[in-house]
Amino acid sequence: MIRCMFSRKLPKLYSRVVHQILRADRQAVCFSTDHCQSIVGAGGTTTSHKKAHHSQVPPVGRNKYCTQPAEALVVSPCLQDPKEDLSQHPAVQRLFQGLKEGHRASLAESITLVESVHRRKRAAAEALLQLVLEHLQQKRVKWKKPSAFRIGLTGPPGAGKSTFIEAFGKFLTDSGHKVAVLAVDPSSSTTGGSLLGDKTRMPELSRDMNAYIRPSPTSGTLGGVNRRTNEAIVLCEGAGYDVILVETVGVGQSEFVVADMVDMFVLLVPPAGGDELQGLKKGIVEVADLVIVNKADGDLLPAARRIQAEYTSALKLIRPRSHVWRPRVIRVSSLTREGIPKAWDRMTGFRNKTWNSGELDMKRRRQHRVWMWNHIQDSMIKLFRQHPGVQRLIDGTEDRVMRGEITPGAAADALLREFQKSPKISNPEPKLDEL
Numbered sequence: 001m002i003r004c005m006f007s008r009k010l011p012k013l014y015s016r017v018v019h020q021i022l023r024a025d026r027q028a029v030c031f032s033t034d035h036c037q038s039i040v041g042a043g044g045t046t047t048s049h050k051k052a053h054h055s056q057v058p059p060v061g062r063n064k065y066c067t068q069p070a071e072a073l074v075v076s077p078c079l080q081d082p083k084e085d086l087s088q089h090p091a092v093q094r095l096f097q098g099l100k101e102g103h104r105a106s107l108a109e110s111i112t113l114v115e116s117v118h119r120r121k122r123a124a125a126e127a128l129l130q131l132v133l134e135h136l137q138q139k140r141v142k143w144k145k146p147s148a149f150r151i152g153l154t155g156p157p158g159a160g161k162s163t164f165i166e167a168f169g170k171f172l173t174d175s176g177h178k179v180a181v182l183a184v185d186p187s188s189s190t191t192g193g194s195l196l197g198d199k200t201r202m203p204e205l206s207r208d209m210n211a212y213i214r215p216s217p218t219s220g221t222l223g224g225v226n227r228r229t230n231e232a233i234v235l236c237e238g239a240g241y242d243v244i245l246v247e248t249v250g251v252g253q254s255e256f257v258v259a260d261m262v263d264m265f266v267l268l269v270p271p272a273g274g275d276e277l278q279g280l281k282k283g284i285v286e287v288a289d290l291v292i293v294n295k296a297d298g299d300l301l302p303a304a305r306r307i308q309a310e311y312t313s314a315l316k317l318i319r320p321r322s323h324v325w326r327p328r329v330i331r332v333s334s335l336t337r338e339g340i341p342k343a344w345d346r347m348t349g350f351r352n353k354t355w356n357s358g359e360l361d362m363k364r365r366r367q368h369r370v371w372m373w374n375h376i377q378d379s380m381i382k383l384f385r386q387h388p389g390v391q392r393l394i395d396g397t398e399d400r401v402m403r404g405e406i407t408p409g410a411a412a413d414a415l416l417r418e419f420q421k422s423p424k425i426s427n428p429e430p431k432l433d434e435l
């Protein structure tokens with residue numbers, strides 16, 4: 001019990017450490033365009049960096065967004081030697097060709113690569129992502145629209161998410177679409193289990209050759225899981241999947257993070273109110289573009305109608321986030337599959353309106369910025385933990401924080417001072433042999 005109380009102080013310590021590292025680092029991050037997300041000062045010089053990037057694309061407006069589509073961004077590997085270019089590495093080229101040809105094995109291998117924590121593999125993953133993003137950009141210029149529609153789906157446990165995805169996914173593949181299902185389940189990073197994206201929950205879809213289901217990564221921090229999901233979305237898009245569903249449980253923080261990765265965010269609820277929905281996070285309705293009341297069949301139909309009316313009234317009180325779309329509430333039955341075509345109709349309506357108005361494009365640009373910060377957070381905390389001086393002090397400092405001898409803030413400052421003495425880490429570089 002005592003240990004438990006003390007250990008509550010530790011997240012405070014780490015959040016302060018991350019906050020301060022990021023604050024210090026903010027100066028060194030290039031924000032000027034969505035093309036350029038390099039961390040200057042981490043390898044190259046500021047002047048050469050400016051010459052290389054900023055002279056090509058003039059900054060626009062107050063936020064200095066350039067007018068080029070967001071997919072044109074260059075994902076710069078922050079911890080990688082800037083002189084090293086792995087994009088021509090045979091293994092990276094092989095994966096890229098496989099992706100372009102839509103091979104599922106190449107997609108699976110590529111996602112495994114971006115999930116890797118191995119430094120050289122991360123660098124290879126960045127090179128691959130850059131190739132894929134450039135490829136998507138070319139497609140986008142040609143087709144004048146993004147090649148995939150990214151849909152986030154959340155709902156409380158038991159709402160029928162997997163039954164819905166199975167029915168909805170089959171409807172889409174039968175209509176000629178290629179569907180990828182990705183899961184974000186932060187609990188799996190602590191339990192090691194993988195609840196969402198479990199193929200046994202979607203038996204029909206998992207046998208479908210036009211569908212690809214990927215379980216949640218089972219290790220790493222929430223920030224890391226988020227970053228990797230972002231990257232997996234891009235890879236699925238690169239492999240020709242035109243509808244990407246990102247599933248998450250609506251009881252934590254992950255659904256808000258998922259809302260930042262997708263074009264449209266859908267909330268799936270069962271025909272139940274009050275107690276059964278207690279676990280659902282407040283505020284989640286506010287970020288939903290569409291609410292689907294599932295299980296609208298048999299004896300549950302009257303309750304589904306009532307819940308639909310309740311959500312419709314609740315949504316009227318919420319200020320819409322879009323100028324062109326008002327969130328809707330519809331009923332479906334994933335069992336009888338009634339209402340599934342209507343759900344798709346609503347989704348495409350949303351996509352067309354937001355794309356034509358430019359809102360979707362702006363949303364994707366902002367998401368790239370969030371993605372960059374997820375990346376930085378994940379990398380900075382790793383860098384900090386690997387620092388020899390910090391490593392030497394960390395156990396003792398944690399103990400002192402837990403014993404209450406020092407405040408988390410003072411402890412974080414001491415560790416940060418140590419880190420700032422020499423933020424360089426000399427790590428022996430492993431080889432890229434297992435790629």
Ligand SMILES: Nc1nc2c(ncn2[C@@H]2O[C@H](COP(=O)(O)OP(=O)(O)OP(=O)(O)O)[C@@H](O)[C@H]2O)c(=O)[nH]1
Pocket residue numbers: 155156157158159160161162163164249294295296297300332333334335336
């Ligand atoms: N009557 C009816 N039952 C449904 C429907 N959709 C799902 N169910 C049932 O609801 C239960 C939960 O469905 P799941 O698809 O496992 O729900 P989930 O949201 O994925 O649940 P977790 O795996 O706990 O997150 C199952 O018994 C389903 O058969 C529906 O449209 N109508």
